[in-house]
Amino acid sequence: MNDVQLSQHLLGWLDRAFQAGASDVHVKAGQPIMMVLNGRVQPIDPEAPALAAPEVEHLIFDVLPHDQVALFHEALELDTSFELPRVARFRLNVHRANGAVGAVIRIIPPTIRSVEQLGLPPSIKRLAFERQGLILVTGPTGSGKTTTLAALLDLVNRSTAGHLVTIEDPIEVSHPPKRCVITQREVGTDTRSFNNALKAALRQAPNVILIGEMRDRETIELALKAAETGHLVFSTLHTNDAVQSIRRVIDSFPPHEQEPVRLQLGATLKGCISQRLVPRCDRPGRIPALDLLIVTPTAKDAILKDRVDDLYDLIHHGAYDGMRSMNQSLLHHLMAGVIDFDTAMSYSENPAQLIALVRDSLRALPH
Numbered sequence: 001m002n003d004v005q006l007s008q009h010l011l012g013w014l015d016r017a018f019q020a021g022a023s024d025v026h027v028k029a030g031q032p033i034m035m036v037l038n039g040r041v042q043p044i045d046p047e048a049p050a051l052a053a054p055e056v057e058h059l060i061f062d063v064l065p066h067d068q069v070a071l072f073h074e075a076l077e078l079d080t081s082f083e084l085p086r087v088a089r090f091r092l093n094v095h096r097a098n099g100a101v102g103a104v105i106r107i108i109p110p111t112i113r114s115v116e117q118l119g120l121p122p123s124i125k126r127l128a129f130e131r132q133g134l135i136l137v138t139g140p141t142g143s144g145k146t147t148t149l150a151a152l153l154d155l156v157n158r159s160t161a162g163h164l165v166t167i168e169d170p171i172e173v174s175h176p177p178k179r180c181v182i183t184q185r186e187v188g189t190d191t192r193s194f195n196n197a198l199k200a201a202l203r204q205a206p207n208v209i210l211i212g213e214m215r216d217r218e219t220i221e222l223a224l225k226a227a228e229t230g231h232l233v234f235s236t237l238h239t240n241d242a243v244q245s246i247r248r249v250i251d252s253f254p255p256h257e258q259e260p261v262r263l264q265l266g267a268t269l270k271g272c273i274s275q276r277l278v279p280r281c282d283r284p285g286r287i288p289a290l291d292l293l294i295v296t297p298t299a300k301d302a303i304l305k306d307r308v309d310d311l312y313d314l315i316h317h318g319a320y321d322g323m324r325s326m327n328q329s330l331l332h333h334l335m336a337g338v339i340d341f342d343t344a345m346s347y348s349e350n351p352a353q354l355i356a357l358v359r360d361s362l363r364a365l366p367h
Contacts, residue, residue: 010059011084016044018088018107021284023142025105027060028097029053038279038286039142053100060094060103081170081186086110091172108146108172112154118147119287123294123322124273128155133270134227138237138245143276144288145236146172152234153210156180162207167197169212180208187212198222202229211235217252224261227268240349241326242272242293243311246303266303269295274326278333278347281340289329289339289347294321327354335361 013033017025022035025044032048034041051059061069063082072078078094091106115125127135135152137145150173157164157178164180169187176182183204191197194211195218201209202225214220214235227233239245246265253261275290293299293315302310315323324332330344331354341358348354 010062013044014084014090014105014107015087018109020044022107024107026102027051027056027105028102029056029100036142038284039277056103057101060101063092064094079170079188081172083174089172089174091170106172112150112173112175113147115151115155118144118151120148120151120290121292121322121324124148124152124271124292125155126294126322127271127273128152129159130232130270132227132230132232132268134223134233134235134265134268135270136235136237136242136245136272138239138242138272138274139276140238140240144286145275148273148275148288149173149210149234149236150175153208154178156208156232157182160207163205164208164210165201165204165206166210167191167194167201167212168210169194172212194219195222198226202226202231206231208232208234213237214249220249220252220261224264224268228264239274241274241291242315243308245272245274246308246311250308262306263304266300269300269303271295276326276347278330278339279343280338281343282338287333287338289326289333290324291315291326291329292322292324294318294323296321327357330354331357331361334358 014025017035020035020037022037024036026034026041029051031050032043032045035044068078068080072094076096081089081091083089088110089108091108092103094101094103137149139145153164153175157175157180159179161179164182166184171184171186175184185191185197187194187197194215198211198219199222209226209231211219211223211233214223214237223233223235237245237248239248249265250258250262272293273290275288277286278289279286293311299311299314302308302314316325327348327350330348333339334341334344344354345351
């Protein structure tokens with residue numbers, strides 16, 4: 001949806017949320033318009049009154065063209081995106097809850113931040129220069145996967161002369177052509193499904209393919225095939241660490257098919273970035289903490305031999321190869337004074353191990 005004419009009322013709310021640095025805006029009957037700032041929901045204007053259901057419908061349907069309003073009334077769900085020039089791009093989810101229309105609007109900043117600006121480790125950059133294979137960026141909803149992927153794709157766009165194809169539902173970050181030819185396709189607008197678009201992409205001479213999300217078995221099969229046939233494929237999963245991500249891919253298939261899939265994954269996987277956004281204590285904002293697997297020959301061998309759980313230890317001891325565990329990432333931010341101890345503990349999946357790492361680090365400090 002391009003050149004959307006918003007009502008000045010909603011445009012004003014979105015602009016205020018963007019200027020405040022919010023990540024999302026909630027429009028819901030029975031409360032004022034809310035924003036998510038540094039992971040916390042709060043009113044954009046504490047003095048604003050709660051919205052009535054007709055007001056919410058008017059605000060939301062003002063954004064949508066008539067055909068999308070009709071589609072929403074038929075399906076009771078709608079995902080789309082739009083861009084406001086000189087402000088930002090927005091991803092819009094419209095839904096019904098308790099009989100009333102509501103929406104969640106994700107704010108996507110107009111500038112693509114680099115790996116360095118995001119505070120990601122430099123070893124991630126090498127993944128953007130792989131010639132072929134599969135790279136996964138994983139984490140729960142709102143963990144910054146889209147922003148990390150945008151940084152990696154922009155690095156490819158700035159560094160490599162090739163064809164970059166994205167398949168998304170909906171398109172989130174708009175990539176202007178730099179050294180690459182860019183083809184961005186939106187499910188529902190430019191193609192009927194991820195699978196149709198991915199099959200077609202293999203005939204469009206791509207060098208790099210972004211699949212917005214590996215949602216089902218067929219999409220995973222096609223992604224592995226694309227990675228196997230000479231393409232660099234980026235995609236996402238909703239998993240909490242690298243080992244879970246590998247298990248999720250394999251477990252998407254029935255038991256009698258898992259062996260060949262595991263061998264295929266072992267041959268194609270180049271790296272897995274599993275991240276969360278952690279509140280900072282040194283200044284407003286959040287910083288990514290991540291579990292980072294770089295698939296070295298040893299890691300590849302562990303996957304091929306069905307010793308996937310060995311990767312936990314490999315990641316923990318893989319600093320030389322650019323790897324780090326979630327606890328090591330939290331420790332790094334803690335010792336740098338970027339996050340506090342309570343925050344580090346609350347985001348750790350293994351608090352006892354984190355405490356041991358903190359003690360070892362403190363003992364190593366000069367008296």
